[in-house]
């Protein structure tokens with residue numbers, strides 16, 4: 001069974017709505033799923049305090065994503081609000097701490113896709129997704145974008161080949177129905193690509209030797225991953 005970790009940050013529920021729909025769609029596609037929030041920062045930037053505290057209650061039972069979750073997953077979905085055209089710092093902070101598994105190649109060959117929620121159209125959702133893609137190059141991921149060849153992506157509320165983007169218009173939990181259909185497609189595509197890739201890898205003898213953390217610490221004795 002393909003294992004999918006859906007890892008998100010959200011402050012006013014929009015990215016969470018997309019993440020929850022993604023988890024449902026991946027489960028329907030036969031995947032084993034983990035819906036996970038990233039850890040909060042000491043000084044989160046909060047605009048809508050009421051929505052934020054509602055979300056904290058709604059997501060209280062969700063586990064905080066760990067490096068073990070990254071290693072466990074065959075496929076990963078990362079969801080983030082747009083912050084000045086970039087991913088939220090909570091997501092960057094999570095990626096920053098991935099060194100102990102990313103550097104020794106434990107994330108290599110995982111299928112990964114990204115989605116985002118911004119407040120306004122043409123306001124940085126695609127640049128945010130692409131910014132996360134930068135880090136995925138470092139992980140050695142198989143980046144899975146949406147493309148544009150399914151009907152739902154042609155709706156006026158979708159259209160991003162990079163990954164699903166919702167436009168919240170500064171409202172909490174304001175994901176359009178079309179975006180929910182798009183994220184369902186995105187999850188299904190990820191599961192199908194990951195499954196096909198896993199089968200292909202099992203049938204392919206690899207000549208690649210990835211470095212271990214021990215190799216690295218021998219070479220750089222002052223390197224610390226903690």
Ligand SMILES: Cc1cc2nc3c(=O)[nH]c(=O)nc-3n(C[C@H](O)[C@H](O)[C@H](O)COP(=O)(O)O)c2cc1C
Pocket residue numbers: 009010011012013014015016045046047080081082083084085086117118119120121123124125167168169170171172173
């Ligand atoms: C510090 C900060 C910067 C933001 N920058 C942008 C931006 O560049 N573009 C945009 O569309 N929305 C921006 N927003 C708005 C959020 O991305 C938007 O409200 C999003 O839907 C929130 O997602 P959430 O409901 O999952 O928290 C910003 C919000 C904050 C707090």
